Amino acid sequence: MSSYAAASEAVPITGEATPVSLCAREPHVPADRLVGELVPPPRFDSVRFDNYIPDPQQPSQAEAVRVLAGFAGSLGGAGSADGARKRWFRREAAVPAGPGGVYLDGGYGVGKTHLLASLWHATPAPREQKAFGTFVELTNLVGALGFQHAVQALSGHRLVCIDEFELDDPGDTVLVSSLLGKLAGAGVRLAATSNTLPGKLGEGRFAATDFMREIQGLSARFRSLRIDGQDYRHRGLPEAPAPYADAQVDAAAHRTPYASLDDFDALLGHLARVHPSRYGALCDGVDAVFLRGVTPVEDQATALRLVVLADRLYDREVPVMASGAPFDQLFSAEMLAGGYRKKYFRAISRLTALARDAKGLAGGAA
Template sequence: MSSSPAPSGSGPVTDPAPLSLCAREPRVPADRLVAEMVPPPRFDSVRFSTYIPDPNQPSQTEAVQVLEGFAASLGQEAGGSGKRRLFGFGRAPRKAAPAGPRGVYLDGGYGVGKTHLLASLWHATPAEPARKAFGTFVELTNLVGALGFQQTVQTLSGHRLLCIDEFELDDPGDTVLVSTLLGKLVDAGVALAATSNTLPGKLGEGRFAAADFMREIQGLSAHFRALRIDGEDYRHRGLPEAPPPYSDEEVTKAAHATEGASLDAFSPLLDHLARVHPSRYGALTDGIKAVCLTGVRPVPDQSTALRLVVLADRLYDREVPVLASGLPFDQLFSDEMLNGGYRKKYFRAISRLTALARDAAKLTNSR
């Protein structure tokens, strides 16, 4: 970004300093949390027609066809036909919730396009945006924390569809909370769709994630049809490896040269995340065009790691490239973390940060 000409009689005008995430302490009103329950910017324009199934994975084509039928069935409900079509998604007018499945669960590994398909379902469902909601499991629990349980039930009960991305099975308390919430919404006639991840080491074990999901949601399992989506991570399919980390000087130079970029040292940023509620991490990145980090190192503990995962999700949703010095992103988490109960989250964060690191290569011409 070039500097403006200096006014007559003044000294030279230099480029403004980069932004800093550590300097931000956003406050997010509850109504914004509700209004933002739509597919993130990365998935604004996705549709079933833009999903490119792997020809070697027929389950991907099948998933598209089933979800298109699901969306169409919700449109039939809206028309008041009362007919029960695709696996019982019809709705009895203003009576008890209909019997049979009211939702779909997309079961598969990292990067097979589950979020793309979930967002496509949201877009294809014939309803005003205010009557369909899309959010991650964490965003849903944050909404309950902001509104309270009863108000969340009341707010979402008028929706035709609730899409939950990255359903978490590793926190028993949150899982029970969300399961109870979904039970109330099903009783109100809300259709559901959810995704989660099969663990990398479990991809050969069939319905591992689906079985876990159905067990954890207990009484709600009858309301979901599980769709298996096989395939490899598209973020790495046929693409080069993530670029190695840059030097501190390269990262700093790129931050000063990129309008809207932030520049932070990694350790102070981790400390700052502990002072900002994860529900505000999206607001923390408002207006940021690129994130530049110096001194990336392994995260010191589980709590810090989980906060970093949420930030990585928000940056990925908003397509914010990440340019970094220090260690590569696949060395962020210890072997103990990657083999522990939260490993799904850590592998997802590595995958997404790797994709954002590739996107950041355009910020510097030094290689």
């Protein structure tokens, strides 16, 4: 069974090859679990500064490792969580030594997430005093808990890492910037990355000035680390594997332990009734997802919910086998050219990778 699974009110998985339906699950996730799950996903469990291999032709990579290792070491004496919480309730701003935050400025494929997760692992603080999540996970946390409760839940941390800081939604950007401002005032150190929009692939990165401008008053707290390197992901969208027939998906689902089986349209409807912060719990105990009748998504709100589910499945390395349309046809050309295009490109890439992982589940199916 998946090591990422945790107790919830979702329908249990028995281990027998009888698939469950994600649509039958109504998980209710307590606040402490939402915060406790803000850790690097399983695929980054083993990353460390030591196994990041800097390109000798790109000295900025080795320099980033050196600076981040020093930043992690500086967090060892940052004080207790109780002390940080007392500062918050007394509204006393702690002034940390050195930069209050670091921003990793680089294009796709240079190892920013590897370095950010390595920083989390290297920080000498208990697991419950450091957090790692994507920008979307932070916005979902605030949506689930409310702003003040989210601040209180994180203000005792020594480090909060935000991967893939997104600048495509002004409202969410202001929300997360306000959250980080409150956390910085409580003495929490911050680290962040962001990625290039697909429409700016030729540029290779968001400029650091874009990030600093969007976080407004927080910019003085961040030290920008530029990470140069070859962009291995700028090769266009990957070609998705050919979809299977419904009968092949059904047969594979019924012979695969810890599997879920759903009609695609029904699952999309169910996602609208479950808060995105609970999508991780929705997947508890599921080691493989089987979908019948994948069709292009036309509604943007539905598409954005699907992006979050794709992220949670990718984090957990859950293969996806599907019939219907291939995953590279999920979103229209208009969506892929719009303001949320980075999210859609990421979802296609991740679902395609999970579809490739599912090939072994198909048995003798072509």
